[in-house]
Amino acid sequence: MTDVKPLKLPDKVPTHIAIIMDGNGRWARARSLPRLAGHRAGVDNLRRVLEACVEFGIQYLTIYAFSTENWNRPVDEVRGLMNILEEVIDRELQKLNEKGVQLRHIGRLERLRPELQEKVRHAIELTRNNQKLVLNIAWNYGGRAEIVDAIQQIVADGISPDEVEEDLVSRYLYTAGCPDPDLIIRTAGELRASNFLIWQGAYSEWYIASTYWPEFDREELFKALCEYASRERRFGRVPGSVSPE
Numbered sequence: 001m002t003d004v005k006p007l008k009l010p011d012k013v014p015t016h017i018a019i020i021m022d023g024n025g026r027w028a029r030a031r032s033l034p035r036l037a038g039h040r041a042g043v044d045n046l047r048r049v050l051e052a053c054v055e056f057g058i059q060y061l062t063i064y065a066f067s068t069e070n071w072n073r074p075v076d077e078v079r080g081l082m083n084i085l086e087e088v089i090d091r092e093l094q095k096l097n098e099k100g101v102q103l104r105h106i107g108r109l110e111r112l113r114p115e116l117q118e119k120v121r122h123a124i125e126l127t128r129n130n131q132k133l134v135l136n137i138a139w140n141y142g143g144r145a146e147i148v149d150a151i152q153q154i155v156a157d158g159i160s161p162d163e164v165e166e167d168l169v170s171r172y173l174y175t176a177g178c179p180d181p182d183l184i185i186r187t188a189g190e191l192r193a194s195n196f197l198i199w200q201g202a203y204s205e206w207y208i209a210s211t212y213w214p215e216f217d218r219e220e221l222f223k224a225l226c227e228y229a230s231r232e233r234r235f236g237r238v239p240g241s242v243s244p245e
């Protein structure tokens with residue numbers, strides 16, 4: 001990273017960034033490439049953004065990589081995305097572990113083929129004590145499915161209605177133990193949440209970049225951090241009052 005331009009970070013940096021990595025398909029189409037080439041370029045970019053997050057002192061990064069709705073894409077694309085996940089684990093796990101990245105999965109793992117589930121579980125187990133950065137990979141993830149799963153588990157655990165309050169619900173989500181995202185970034189310009197972290201993102205700041213994900217680089221991330229630092233988070237309070245941050 002010797003030729004990388006040093007950037008002066010703002011005073012206030014988010015603890016947890018979540019990203020909707022959108023625009024891989026459009027990036028590929030603009031180059032007359034197949035959609036999967038866009039997803040592969042997306043993975044290359046993820047590596048760069050992950051490094052930038054470590055550089056910028058981000059502690060939690062959550063990425064939306066495969067949604068519960070993505071099963072409706074063409075079979076070849078779904079298969080290709082599953083293969084990409086497997087390749088990434090095979091190729092990158094050791095390096096990620098050495099860098100101190102803790103891998104977590106959020107979503108319904110049980111729908112993946114058994115060998116892939118096993119690789120994901122192994123990656124989680126291998127990296128569980130790493131402290132540099134927590135990387136939550138949302139795979140077969142849906143915010144509504146997450147809330148349904150939480151409710152089912154709350155009921156199964158025999159929790160009485162008067163014990164159900166917000167902190168308890170948070171503890172039953174896939175993200176239990178993670179702080180809520182401070183900043184949610186969506187690339188490729190769409191203005192919607194797409195079923196991503198709909199509980200956890202209740203008070204997140206949003207940043208929409210028009211750039212397609214494969215080109216959302218360190219400088220773009222830095223711009224998002226500067227924009228975040230300029231926002232006053234009010235959590236429903238009036239301007240100037242103290243926030244619980």
Ligand code: FPP
Binds near residue numbers: 024026070088
């Ligand atoms: C959205 O772009 C992107 C996805 C649905 C997949 C994102 C997945 C990756 C970058 C791979 C990540 C892999 C691992 C292992 C974490 P789109 O296809 O919806 O783009 P479009 O809206 O331009 O068509």
